[in-house]
Amino acid sequence: MDVSVRVRRGRGAGAVVRLGLAAALVAFWLPGAARAAAGPSPGPAPPPRYRAAEGARQVQGAPSTADAPLLEPGVVYEDTAVPGERVYRLGLDAASTVYVSAVLRPPAGSAVGYSDGVEVEVMTNAGRACPYNPGRASFGRDPVPLAAAGQRRLEEDAECQGAGTYYAKVTRSAAKDSDRAAWPVELLVLREPAPAAGSAPVSPPPVLPSPSPALPGTDAVARTGGTGFNDARALGSGVWRDDLRPGQTRFYRVPLDWGQRLAVGAEIAKARMTRPSGSAPDGLTVSLYAPYRGLVDSGDTSYDGQQAAVTLPGTAPVAYANRFSDRAEVRPLRVAGWYYVAVTLGGKVGEFTEDASPVPLTLRVDVGGVRAPEPAYREGLAAAGFGVGAAERAAAKEGLTVPEAAAREGDRSQMRTVAGAGFGTGALLLLGLGGWFLLSRRHFAGGT
Numbered sequence: 001m002d003v004s005v006r007v008r009r010g011r012g013a014g015a016v017v018r019l020g021l022a023a024a025l026v027a028f029w030l031p032g033a034a035r036a037a038a039g040p041s042p043g044p045a046p047p048p049r050y051r052a053a054e055g056a057r058q059v060q061g062a063p064s065t066a067d068a069p070l071l072e073p074g075v076v077y078e079d080t081a082v083p084g085e086r087v088y089r090l091g092l093d094a095a096s097t098v099y100v101s102a103v104l105r106p107p108a109g110s111a112v113g114y115s116d117g118v119e120v121e122v123m124t125n126a127g128r129a130c131p132y133n134p135g136r137a138s139f140g141r142d143p144v145p146l147a148a149a150g151q152r153r154l155e156e157d158a159e160c161q162g163a164g165t166y167y168a169k170v171t172r173s174a175a176k177d178s179d180r181a182a183w184p185v186e187l188l189v190l191r192e193p194a195p196a197a198g199s200a201p202v203s204p205p206p207v208l209p210s211p212s213p214a215l216p217g218t219d220a221v222a223r224t225g226g227t228g229f230n231d232a233r234a235l236g237s238g239v240w241r242d243d244l245r246p247g248q249t250r251f252y253r254v255p256l257d258w259g260q261r262l263a264v265g266a267e268i269a270k271a272r273m274t275r276p277s278g279s280a281p282d283g284l285t286v287s288l289y290a291p292y293r294g295l296v297d298s299g300d301t302s303y304d305g306q307q308a309a310v311t312l313p314g315t316a317p318v319a320y321a322n323r324f325s326d327r328a329e330v331r332p333l334r335v336a337g338w339y340y341v342a343v344t345l346g347g348k349v350g351e352f353t354e355d356a357s358p359v360p361l362t363l364r365v366d367v368g369g370v371r372a373p374e375p376a377y378r379e380g381l382a383a384a385g386f387g388v389g390a391a392e393r394a395a396a397k398e399g400l401t402v403p404e405a406a407a408r409e410g411d412r413s414q415m416r417t418v419a420g421a422g423f424g425t426g427a428l429l430l431l432g433l434g435g436w437f438l439l440s441r442r443h444f445a446g447g448t
Contacts, residue, residue: 048227049108049227050103050105050145050184050227050228051226051227051228051230051231052078052184052186052230053076053186053230054230054403055076056076056077056078056186057075057076057077057078058077058078058079059071059077059078059079059088059187060079061079061081061086061087061088061170062086062087062088063084063085063086063087064087065087065089065125065127065167068087068088068089068167069088069089070088070089070090070091071088071089071090071100071168071187071189072189073098073189073190073191073384074189074190074191074384074385075188075189076186076187076188076230077186077187077188078184078185078186078187079184079185079187080182080183080184080185081102081104081118081170081172081182081183081184081185082172082180082181082182082183083172083173083174083180084171084172085169085170085171086169086170086171086172086185087167087168087169087170088100088167088168088169088170088187089165089166089167089168090122090152090165090166090167090168090189091164091165091166092152092163092164092165092166093163094161094162094163095154095193095194095378096154096191096192096193096194097151097152097153097154097191097192097194097323098122098151098152098189098190098191098192099149099150099151099189099190099191099192099292099293099294100120100122100149100150100151100168100187100188100189101120101135101147101148101149101150101187101188101189101190101292101293101294102118102120102147102148102149102170102185102186102187103145103146103147103185103186103187103188103228103229103293104117104118104145104146104147104172104183104184104185105145105183105184105185105186105228106139106143106144106146106179106183107143107181107183108143108247109143110143110178110179110181110183111143111177111178111179112139112140112141112142112143112174112178112179113139113141113175113177113178114138114139114140114141115138115173115175116138116139116173116174116175116178117136117137117138117139117146117148117172117173118136118137118146118147118148118170118171118172118173118185119134119135119136119148119170119171119172119173120133120134120135120136120148120149120150120168120169120170120171121133121134121135121150121168121169121171122150122151122152122160122166122167122168123166123167123168123169124159124160124166124167125164125165125166125167128159130150130151130152130153130159130160130166131153131155131158131159131160132151132153132331133150133151134148134150134169134171135148135149135150135151135294135295136148137295140282140285140300140346141281141282141346141347141348142247142282142285142344142346142347143179143247144247144249144285144342144344145227145228145249145251145342147229147289147293147294147295148293148294148295149290149292149293149294149295150168150169151292151294152166153323154194155324168189170185170187172185186229188293190291190292190384190385190386191384192292192335192381192384192386193377193378193379193380193381193384194377194378195320195375195376195377195378196376196377196378203321203324204321204322204324204325204326204330205316205319205321205322205325205330213263213264213265213311213312213313213314213366214263214366215263215264215265215311215364215365215366216237216238216239216364216365216366217239217364218238218239219239220239220240220241220362221238221239221240221241221399222240222241222242223235223240223241223242223252223399224242224243224250225242225250225251225252225343226250226251226252226401227249227250227251228251229251229289229293229340230402230403231251231401231402231403232251232252232253232338232340232401232402233250233251233252233253233399233400233401234252234253234254234255234392234395234396234398234399234400234401234405235252235253235254235341235363235365235396235399236254236255236365236367236393236396236397237365237366237367238365239362239363239364239365240252240362240363240364240365241360241361241362241363242343242361242363243358243359243360243361244268244343244344244345244358244359244361245345245350245355245358245359246345246346246347246348246349246350246353246355246359247345247346247347247350248344248345249342249343249344250342250343250361251340251341251342252340252341252342252343252363253338253339253340253341254338254339254340254341254365254367254396255336255337255338255339255367255388255392255393255395255396256315256318256333256336256337256338256339256367256388257318257336257371257372257388258318258319258320258336258371258372258373258374258375259317259318259319259369259370259371259372260317260318260336260367260368260369260370260371261314261315261316261317261318261333261367261368261369262288262314262315262339262365262366262367262368263311263312263314263315263365263366263368264286264288264311264312264341264363264364264365264366265286265309265310265311265312265363265364266284266286266309266310266311266343266361266362266363266364267307267308267309267361267362267363267364268283268284268303268307268308268309268345268359268360268361268362269307269359269360269361269362270305270306270307271305271349271353271354271357271359272353272354272357273305273352273353273354274352274353274354275352277304277305277352278304278305278349278351278352278353279302279303279304279352280302280303280304280346280348280349280351280352281302281346281348282300282302282344282346282348283300283301283302283303283304283308283345283346283348283349284300284301284303284308284309284310284343284344284345284346285298285299285300285310285342285343285344285346286298286299286300286310286312286341286342286343286344287341287342287344288312288315288339288340288341288342289339289340289341289342290332290333290334290335290337290339291335291336291337291338291339291385291386292335293340294332295332296315296329296332296333296339297312297313297315297329298312299311299312303345303346303349305349305352305353313329314368315329315333316329316330316333317333317369317372318333318334318335318336318369319333319334319372320334320335320375322334335381335386335387336374336381336386336387336388337385337386337387337388337392338392341363341365343361343363345359345361374387391405
């Protein structure tokens with residue numbers, strides 16, 4: 001029922017006061033009625049969905065190479081994937097390393113198992129897999145965003161070096177008792193330019209012992225993680241504070257320059273329990289991804305509602321030659337850029353904790369090592385989506401997501417435009433005033 005109340009001008013402030021008292025009495029004496037009108041109190045909001053990339057193109061993969069759609073470098077694509085294979089076409093040159101990534105995004109509550117996952121393979125037009133393929137990632141107990149990447153790597157005397165048509169095959173695997181509905185999948189092709197002739201090493205670096213990471217112990221600073229790669233929160237060295245709910249994954253990004261290495265650890269504190277005891281085998285999971293979205297490392301631990309922590313081994317320093325290493329944990333550290341950290345609180349934790357009360361998360365990050373010169377590339381590395389520059393370091397210092405950094409740069413560009421326009425207008429005004437002054441002097445001199 002719509003009730004309108006009008007206050008006449010002649011009644012003045014007294015009418016307003018009486019109206020306010022009446023409203024207060026109604027709110028005091030009828031709280032139950034207000035709650036009934038509003039309906040039952042809502043439960044905890046579900047975890048936010050993965051944020052898709054702005055301007056992503058829709059594409060539909062084919063079951064075979066015959067009708068495979070073309071994927072272009074630097075473009076984000078959106079497709080859906082059911083269990084089985086989807087094929088896409090690539091037009092590659094002979095002067096770049098190319099990465100093809102797929103991010104599989106199951107809806108909340110989907111049934112997954114340890115044998116389920118996503119696989120990406122780059123292959124020739126003859127159907128042969130290029131070396132170091134496929135890239136694969138598997139689920140645990142939880143339906144979280146999962147990324148894998150295949151590659152065509154430049155290497156002397158190896159297959160897949162020539163220019164021409166190649167294919168990317170994305171395979172989603174699912175057990176019989178797992179969810180088999182179509183899930184969104186995000187595809188991205190990144191092209192790393194070739195190094196200048198004779199400038200890049202062709203042999204792997206020496207294998208050095210990986211020291212135990214010395215993580216910082218300073219006071220934590222609040223920074224809320226993103227939902228995926230497209231809105232991951234930027235971090236640098238330090239201690240960062242966030243919250244997690246059961247089944248939720250937070251994404252963060254850390255810029256690693258040439259010669260730098262990363263150490264990261266995550267801790268979850270005591271939760272509000274709903275029963276005396278409980279345990280989640282995969283209560284806390286920490287995953288590290290390379291700039292091309294290939295998995296670098298992952299670790300997990302159980303959680304009983306009291307305290308848990310996962311610390312990943314410190315990475316090798318970022319170096320171009322790492323791609324030639326025999327060690328799987330070293331090869332991904334091959335290019336400077338944004339490295340992504342994904343932290344998941346297991347959904348099973350919700351069986352013995354208050355789902356409406358987030359669990360405190362502490363993330364400890366240390367970027368170590370000595371920055372080294374960038375290898376000489378034939379083309380600019382930043383344009384390809386790699387590398388670390390002033391913009392990346394500023395974003396990490398300020399804790400910006402990708403959309404926030406883009407908005408900040410847009411504001412700066414607009415200010416530069418406004419400043420330029422203002423300078424131009426001011427210059428024209430000064431020129432006009434100067435001309436007027438000269439004309440006035442001439443007129444005055446002629447009149448005398």
